Every structure is written in C-alpha cells, then in structure tokens.
Amino acid sequence: MSVIEVENLKYRYPDTTTLVLDDLSFSVEKGECLGIVGENTAGKSTLCYALAGLVPHFYKGAYGGKVTVNGLVVREHEIATIVENIGLVFENPFSQMTGAKQTVYGEVAFGLENMGLPRKNMHTRIEKYLKLLDVYSVKDKNPFDLSGGQMQRVAIASVLAMEPEVLILDEPTSQLDPQGSKDVFKVIEQLTGKGMTIILVEHKMEQIAQYADRVLLLHEGKQIDLDTPEKIFSRLDLKEFGVRPPVVTSIAQALTIRYPDTQLYPVTIQEFKRLEEMK
Amino acid sequence: MNRFKLKDIAFSYSPDVSIFEGLDLTFDSQTTAIVGQNGAGKTTLVKIMKGLLKPSKGTLSIDGESIADQTAAQLAKRVGLVFQNPNDQIFKTNVLEEVMFGPLNIGFSRFEAEKGAREALKKVGLESKVSDNPYDLSLSERKLIALASILAMDTEMVIFDEPTTGQDFAGKEKIKAIINELKAEGKLILCILHDMDFAADVFERTVVLNQGEVILDGQTRDVFPEKNVLEKAYLEQPYVTQIAQALGYNDSFIHESELVAFLNNKK
Amino acid sequence: MNTMTLYVERNSPIHRLDPLVKLLYVAASILLTYILPEPLYIGGILFVTFLLLIIGKVFRNSLPIVTLSMFLIFSLVIVQGFFHPDNVTELFAIGPLVFYEEGLYVALVLVMRVLVMVGAFSLLILTTATDEMVERLIKKGMSPKIGHVILSVLQLIPQMRATMVKITDAQRSRGVETEGDLLTRVKAFFPLIGPVVLNSLNETKERSIALEMRGFDSPMKKTFLNEAKQYPHNKLIAGLITGIVILGIVWRVFG
Ligand SMILES: Nc1ncnc2c1ncn2[C@@H]1O[C@H](COP(=O)(O)OP(=O)(O)OP(=O)(O)O)[C@@H](O)[C@H]1O
Ligand SMILES: Nc1ncnc2c1ncn2[C@@H]1O[C@H](COP(=O)(O)OP(=O)(O)O)[C@@H](O)[C@H]1O
Ligand SMILES: [Mg+2]
Ligand SMILES: [Mg+2]
Secondary structure, three states: OOOEEEEEEEEEOOOOOOOOEEEEEEEEOOOOEEEEEOOOOOOHHHHHHHHHOHHHHOOOOEEEEEEEEOOEEHHHOOHHHHOOOEEEEOOOHHHHOOOOOOOHHHHHHHHHHHOOOOHHHHHHHHHHHHHHOOOHHHOOOOHHHOOHHHHHHHHHHHHHOOOOOEEEEEOOOOOOOHHHHHHHHHHHHHHHHOOOEEEEEOOOHHHHHHHOOEEEEEEOOEEEEEEOHHHHHHOOOHHHHOOOOOHHHHHHHHOOOOOOOOOOOOOOHHHHHHHHHHO | OOOEEEEEEEEOOEOOEOOEEEEEEEEOOOOEEEEEOOOOOHHHHHHHHOOOOOOOEEEEEEOOEEOOOOOHHHHOOOEEEEOOOHHHHOOOOOHHHHHHHHHHHOOOOHHHHHHHHHHHHHHOOOHHHOOOOHHHOOHHHHHHHHHHHHHOOOOOEEEEEOOOOOOOHHHHHHHHHHHHHHHHOOOEEEEEOOOHHHHHHHOOEEEEEEOOEEEEEEEHHHHOOOHHHHHHOOOOOOHHHHHHHHOOOOOOOOOHHHHHHHHHHHO | OOOOOOOOOOOOHHHHOOHHHHHHHHHHHHHHHHHOOOHHHHHHHHHHHHHHHHHOOOHHHHHHHHHHHHHHHHHHHHHHHHHOOOOOOEEEEEOOEEEEHHHHHHHHHHHHHHHHHHHHHHHHHHHOOHHHHHHHHHHOOOOHHHHHHHHHHHHHHHHHHHHHHHHHHHHHOOOOOOOOOHHHHHHHHHHHHHHHHHHHHHHHHHHHHHHHHOOOOOOOOOOOOOOOOOOOOHHHHHHHHHHHHHHHHHHHHHO
C-alpha cells in the first residue's frame, strides 16, 4: 500500500469562491520524494496543509474526497494523532516557532518531549540536527532573535528531529544561502534513502530535477501532470502553467540538445554534459 | 539622491557579539545586490540605513549630508525598505489601506495616495485583490503587497530584503521589471538576495558580505567568476556560470542568453 | 527584543522556588484578602508580596504591570467613591464632586485587593520561566490540552508587547513619527492599539498551530529535556502558606 493516497481531493477556504484544490488524485510510495511545482497561488501550500491535516481541521471551508497517510484517514483523526506520522515544515519559518521555549535548543527539544522520546536519546538527536543544519552555534539564542535564514534552519531541524515517516517541506530553502540550501537537499536525499517519504514544494527547479523522483504539476488547484522530472520539464507548454524548467533544460531547448531516443531534454548539468559530449 | 554613504559603522545586538566593526560602504546610482551567508548581517545593515537600528559608532550620510539626527519617520520620505518577512510589515486588514498607509503618512493627499497605491498594486499584479484581507492571501502574495506598499511611497531610494523569496518565475520577472523601471526613474536601488541567478541577471554591482565585512565588491560580471571567495562566503556561482564551467568554458557568463549565443556560435 | 515571555532571569531564592508553590502563594494571598477584608490585613499581605518581589529582584520589573493596573484601580476609586449605595458620611468634596467615607472604604479595599492580585501574579510570572511552569503542571498530571491553553494565556502579554514593537517599526518605517517628546509618543500610541490587538489574535492562532503540529496536544506520555529540578524546602513552604490560610479562616470565624 502507498504511504500517501489522495483521492478526488477538493477544497476551498471559507471565504473564497473558487476551488483552491480541484479534484486531485495521486499516491506516493514509501521512500519516494515527490516534488510539487506550480506558479504562485497554484495551491501548493494548501495541498501541504491538506496532507498534514491542517485542512480541514484548522482551516475549515468546503472539503471533499479522501486523504490517507500511513493508513490514517486525515479527516477522521485529530491533528495530535496525525503528527505522530507526519512532519510539516512551513513556508514561513516564523510560523513554526512555538514560543514555548526560550532557546533554539529547547525549541528543537519541544517536539521530542511531546512524542515521549527518552531523555538520554534527546541530546544526541538535538545536537545531530542542529549541527546538520549548521545552527549549533546559535543553540542558546532565543528563536525569535534569529536572522530569517537561521530561523528557517531551526524550523527544519525541529521537524526533522522528530524523524517522521512522512516529511512535507513547503519551500524549505527559500531564505537559505546557496550552500545551506544545497546541504538541506543532501539531507533530503539521505533521508529518502533511509525510507522516509518526502513531499517537496520548490521554486528552484534545478533542485527538483536533481532530487525529486516524480513531479506533480499544479495549476489553479488542478493536477496538470504527474511524471518524472525529465518528462515534466520537457513539456513545451510548461510556461503556460507559470513554471520555467531548470536553466540547463531551457539552454538545451534553445540549442535542441536532447536524448535522441526519447526526445526528452536533460534536466541536470551532468546529463547536459553527457549529451554535449556524445555529439 | 545620488549617494548613500556608511562610514565606520559599528553595531551589536548584545554586548558580547558584534555584528559590524567599522564597516564602510557607499551606494550610488548603480543597482546593487548584496549577497552573503545566513546571519552575515545583511538585514541588520539595511535596518541601520533605514534608521530602525542605531549604530553604536560611525556616520550615515546622504549626498554628503549627515542623517544622524533624523528619525526613522523623517527618513521614510526618502528611503523605502521592503521587509524580509511580510508579516513584520503588514498590519492592516485591507490590501488597499495597507498600501495607502505609507503615502498618506508622508504627505500624499488621499487622492494621490489611492492612485499611487493602485498603480503599485498593478505593477505587482495584484490589482484584483484590493479589497482582500492580506491574511487570507498566500505568502508570495503578501510579499508582493509589502513591496507595493513601499513602491507607492515613491521614495528616492528603495531597499529590498530578499524580494524574490517564494516567487515563481513570473513573480521574479515582475520584480525585475520594477527594479529596471525604478532605475530608469533615477532612484537608488539596493537589494539583498540569496538567488545568485537573479543577482547576476539584474544588478550592475554586487557586494558580498561575510560576517559583517565586505569581502568582495565590484561589477557583477567581475564578482561572480570569483568562485573561491564566493564559496568562502557560503555562496555559489549562478547556474549559467556553473553550466559554462562544466562544459569547460571559463569566460564569465552571467546571462542565459549569452551562453546560448556562445554555444550556438560554436556549432 | 522579541521574546515571548515576561520572565526575568535573576538569581534569587524566589526564582528557585517550585512554580507550584508560587502558584499556591497567588491563590492563598488572593483568598486571604477575601477571608480578612480589612485594610490592615490586606495591607499586611500587600507588604509581604512586595517584599517578596524585592527579594526576587523583580520589583522594578513589576512596576509597569502595577502602573498599568493603576488605571483600572483609579476608575474603581472614582466609581465607588461617588456611587456606592451605602454612601452617607460625606468626607470631602472637590467642586461639585462629593466623596463619601463608605464608598472610599470599599474602594480602598478593592484597590488593595487588586494590588495584591497584580503583585502576586507578577511575582509568579516574573520569577518563573514559562516552560518550567507548564512542564511542572504537566508533570503533576494536568492534561496537555489545558497546558496548551495556559501557555497561550501566559504568552498573550509578551506576544502583544512583541507585536507592538513589530508594528511600531512597520509604522515608523513608513513615516509615522514615534520618537521624540511625550506628546508625539502618545499620539503614536493610539493608532497602534487596533492593529496590535488584531495581529496578536492572528499570532495566537499561528502559535497555536505551531504547538499542535509539534504534538503538544498528543495524549502520549511526555518526557522532558531537563531533569526534574530539586526544589528546597518545598513541603515546608507549602505547609506554611496553607497554615497561614487556615489560621486566617480560624481568626475570621472565632476572632
Ligand atoms: N533581534 C535580534 N536580536 C539578537 N540577535 C539578532 C537579532 N536579529 C538578528 N540577530 C543576529 O544578528 C546576526 C545578523 O542577522 P541578520 O538578520 O542581519 O542576518 P542576514 O544576513 O539578514 O541573514 P539571512 O540571510 O538569514 O536573512 C545573526 O547572527 C542573528 O542571529
Ligand atoms: N488562509 C487563507 N484563507 C483564504 N484564502 C487563502 C488562504 N491561504 C491561501 N489562500 C488562497 O488560496 C490560493 C492558494 O494559495 P496557496 O496554497 O498558498 O498557493 P501556493 O502555495 O501555490 O502559492 C490563493 O489564491 C490564496 O490567495
Ligand atoms: Mg505556498
Ligand atoms: Mg536577512
């Protein structure tokens, strides 16, 4: 059985008139990294909320269809139960800070306390993730006194530390410096290798191309396509949905460098180089 | 305004850690991108320029005239800052009122303010949202509203703190167009960015800030080939440059079109 | 400053007390003002409370809170002084305003009672880290859902303060004069109130989501990062406070 199953999901916020999610159906397998791409207001964040249960438990409005995560029907369980299986990193890291603890260290500990992790394991976990996201040096600062990027790192660390089976990342690197964002994607790759299922919303198509196994293309709440990065980014009508392929792909398109057999364009620098050399 | 100058600036949030110790920087009519590691002090720098934070040492001057004794409110007529987090900037429950707030405070008439606000909203493509509550909009839309509220004030200098965060391709194109338009109007433009491709594509000058110090400052085209310095500051080269290098071309390519033209010529 | 707490970090014996004991003190002191509602006794409790604030090295920090409640207190005095139904004995008059002894007496008791409440709560909040208190309560078996509510309430004031700083920055960076003489600052204050309240509400909602998404309401048994603190003389102090309350009751009934 798939880890995530979405069947005919429809949703609109209480005071909106049009559907923000319009009849989505897909499933995600264990250990898979599913990329979600789409223009602004396509409904990406709302879809993340729906997977994590904030829709419909917190954001009311009209809801239809069924979302199942790890066998739990999201609509029928409280958020407290759902979060045992799912971690969500918010688009705005400021929204992730609980204010319950006075230090970055405590903020990361908070989730672990709530899930009842034994104390002796706690310190090693917290330190591991603080170091992984390079915020160990600010561990004693108040979470609200951080720079934007530092706060985003702490937000990711605090969710990762809970080691959920399904991890949803809503533009997790939007405020990170280039190396920081590279590090985060490396971590994502490691985690999927260990069987974690990841949903990744990103505007950096280069990263989606590199790390996502499949890509869901959303537009005005509708599921336009769900396929491999090569297929999605080779679509010639991609721009109509407000999405631009990775820089390599658009250069390859301009130069018509593509795989002779499939007619698909390369999506990473490595592939591009290989094709160039083959010529 | 022709020149905004910072001289020998020192600042710290807490006594034991200093953010700047004797920083010198001058901004002029060249559009400038500031890039640097998380926590480098970029936001702190622009808050100092805006008068929201007071440096413990050093002078700030506009066209040679010190602005030390000006309050943030007085400075607001001349310098606009779009905040990194729109939630820190937006406080009204109606989009149009939010965008009109600044202009009304710096002496625009209601009529002028509304006209300016509608124009600004049009530039960011949100004219249809005038009567919405900003809290019911997505983060990327709120970011554009924050941007429009500063545009509407029509200040001589405009500072953007990571404007492209969370923006899709079209959003970035809009911001690019706005920056170029402001430049054509003769305004001073300063922009903090983590998006190297956008920095390389749009700005004439690039400043690399690392741990409160300027470690590189020059024409964008000369800055981005400096791979080693960039890496030291936890940065990367733009994708275009990376692709060119992977293919074995060491010339400095910073626009996609340049590389395409170059490769086309090769064939 | 953007911290979500009113807690003042100091090294004092009051800080080292068990939060539950301090909570008990709050309850006891308020209770006593009802058991023994005479100015003399309430004055005594008030004296002890302020003494404790001084020992806790947070007296100065409590002043803004007390001042703020003075506003409330002042209006109480006026209303009671004028309009108390038992008003017969005229004490003095300012122009057409006549103050009566009975009314003022009731007002005085009320004022002192409010001061005790504010003082005792300040003592608790200013010398106790929010997380320590919530942790202690949850360890005592309180349901996490109630913990959630208490935490949100405790965060309310600091949150409003942080929001106020935030919105002030947003406003002055768009031309509202907030610096300068008192008049300017007072003028800048009023347009702040609406947005601060609205924003705080939104923020409370946001924090609430953050707490829930980190499993705060989870029925699972929690663990704690910090080992249970040893509180010295815990039983003794709690016993003492309870004893005084009982003594107060006895005094009231038989005295
Ligand atoms: N209000 C504050 N109180 C204390 N320290 C702060 C505060 N704001 C920022 N800092 C610290 O000052 C340093 C510089 O922060 P600043 O926000 O200027 O960084 P930045 O370059 O804008 O980073 P980013 O790219 O992450 O936005 C950081 O180490 C940060 O932790
Ligand atoms: N809390 C909310 N209340 C009402 N409408 C909302 C809310 N959040 C988002 N929306 C609307 O839902 C649509 C989709 O938003 P979102 O899911 O945030 O898009 P994306 O993440 O793809 O940019 C947008 O039109 C947005 O204005
Ligand atoms: Mg989004
Ligand atoms: Mg910043």
